[in-house]
Amino acid sequence: MLQKTRGIVLHTIKYSDTSVIVRIYTEQIGLQSYLLRGVRKQKSKVKSNMLQHLTLVDLVVYYKEKSNLQNIKEIRYDYQFKSIPFDVAKSSIAMFLNEIIYRSIQEEEPNPQLFNFLYHAIIYLDEYHEFVNDFHLLFLVKLSRFLGFFPGGHYSKQAPYFDLQEGLYYDFVPGHPHYMDSPESEILDQLVSASFENPSAIKLTTGQRRKVLDKLVEYYRLHLPSLKEIKSHQILHTVLQ
Secondary structure, three states: EEEEEEEEEEEEEOOOOOEEEEEEEEOOEEEEEEOOOOOOOOEEEEEHHOOOOOOOOEEEEEOOOOOOOEEEEEEEEEEEEEEEEEHHHHHHHHHHHHHHHHOOOOOOOOHHHHHHHHHHHHHHHHOOOOOOHHHHHHHHHHHHHOOOOOOOOOOOOOOOOEEEEOEEEEOOOOOOOOOEEEHHHHHHHHHHHHHOOOOOOOOHHHHHHHHHHHHHHHHHHOOOOHHHOOOOOHHHHOOOO
């Protein structure tokens, strides 16, 4: 059955000397694996940069229910990046976001709300030049809503500690090491209230950014066993000084 859908490229692996398998999160049929034949040939119509991480594509695919490997009839850009490939900070953030998305989303069922969130967040990253250094923090907080562990409650002087295991603010230090202290808990509350359209209230130092990112990665790992070890956020520590 032919199916038309938008998609987000997440992962590409070599299949043969001339072919690749591409993992694409699609709007209409969820996460799918596609065999692209001949794309490694010099004269291929599908250029390699179309298969880079987080590329937004428009697809016509042959969809077979319960098949582990689908085929693509047509693939073209749905949106072409203007700055991500040419900006070190943005490309490093994109690499990190891609790792988080790829390891977090295992759904073979469509989720249009999640897809639209990811789609528009990627475009915001590409088009906006302000707030770039803290974009990934806001993204992680907003994505957690779709994954089922969005932070509950709010920071206050009466509840200044965020428990990463429980996903809630408390008035006492938890009896385990998985929590944010008061300054980082307050920043998390600011991130919960912010949006991609209006992020101006968030202005972090390098030290704050590093601490909050490490805690958010820990938060994800506690709630998503599939994440295991995340490595790309260490690169962000170096790039986003």
